[in-house]
Amino acid sequence: MSTVSDEQTALPAKGGLSPRKRQRISRAVQYVILVAIVVVLASLANWTDIRQSFLNGQVAGEGLPELFTVALRNTVIFTLSGYVVGFAAGLVLALMRLSSVAPYRWISMAYVEVFRGLPALVIFLMIGSLPLAFPGLKVPGDVYGQVALGLGVVSAAYMAETFRAGLQAVPKGQMEAARSLGMPYMRAMVSIVIPQAIRIVIPPLTNELVLLFKDSSLVFALGVTAQQVELAKFGNDQASTFANPTPLLVSGLTYLLITIPLGYVARRLEARQGATR
């Protein structure tokens, strides 16, 4: 057995294993477990069916070129139009939240709480019923308008919180300096504070774009024509047509084609900002 003096001099213990050896063994065990799981899964899977059902090149080819010319295109249009609406509304809500007029603050707070708490799907389903509340109301732009509204209404709540954080992160001295030069409050906001706030929140805003890109799949709840179809519904429809899930996999990969680079850009922006501040 090792004595106290043995431990203190860090000499290799006579009988037992040194901590480093123990660590090496532990690591080896972890590798073995990993390999075992992979082997078991691979032997249980039906490879011919997998190739036939998920990696069916012929079925995947049937979706071209509409996968890109219709489905991806619509997904991008839905996302960007929703983002523009959410960006504008979010900025207004953030300014309301910081307003000196109390009811504006309450409205903004209530809006954010409500629309962050509701599932986007519920909002999409409700948009169809909007004309019941406002007779004669017709959201301009048909499905495209409804989607821009639905995605915009939801993302505005998240972006409002982001913008508020950004606006509050701009030092108070900036507003004071602008006001001391005779700029009215709104002028100072627009020329001095908002540009700096947006710079601060570019990384979270990019993340919001990624989230919105995925949420655009909820459009299928609105009922769309073949020309208005986006990626998720396109994949699902094709999968039913050919009784083969390959198109869903293809749709999924097409999402990743956009979301992974965008996520990378967001992380890069974040890192760059961390470095300059």
Next chain:
Amino acid sequence: MSAVEIKNLHKSFGQLEVLKGIDFTVESGQVVCVIGPSGSGKSTLLRCVNLLEQPTSGQVIVDGVDLTDPDVDLDAARRRIGMVFQQFNLFPHLTVRRNVTIAQERVLGRGRGECDQIARENLERVGLLDKTDAYPGQLSGGQQQRVAIARALAMHPSLMLFDEPTSALDPELVGDVLTVMRKLAEDGMTMLVVTHEMGFAREVADRVVFMDQGVIVEDGPPEQVIADPQHERTREFLRRVLHPGV
């Protein structure tokens, strides 16, 4: 008509009364330095002059206009009052040129060419004509503060407020800023300066005001207030500032 006339000014933050009845005037062309221990209310007093802080009561009259009157256009009044901050507060997203031109253009409605011309004149005045296209982040603290002075001067103010303009600077950069301020004083600018620079106050100020605990304790020419203070509180303060560690 005095450049600045302050009558019975009070300012409270919640329960804390920071200014307890201030009366004083600055005549046109005068340089007045305000000194005093931290927490004495001198910065608050300065910020009340252009109403960055809303006074609790009392009057602030600049160029004959009572700024505490709710009918007064504060933005218009502030255009005539330049302010220089301890932390410079340059706009970091804009170039030096744009820092100096943006208010001229957006507030005074001057044309692009005129703005640039005035920016050049004032950047030359503070010795930074070569930094026109730099961003504030690329400048030293002293250079940033000189740009801030040029930015204020470009509005052609009749009064300049300085809120501890050298307190955030490394010691070796203080001199350049004080030189610019000294030149400004020689050119006849009306200046109200909150400062800890006793040398500057003694040399440049027409009057020195010593504040403590929200009141003006002593007000007079520097040779009196700094060299021969009448009040014990002033003497005590000057002893600590002029001979720290003794």
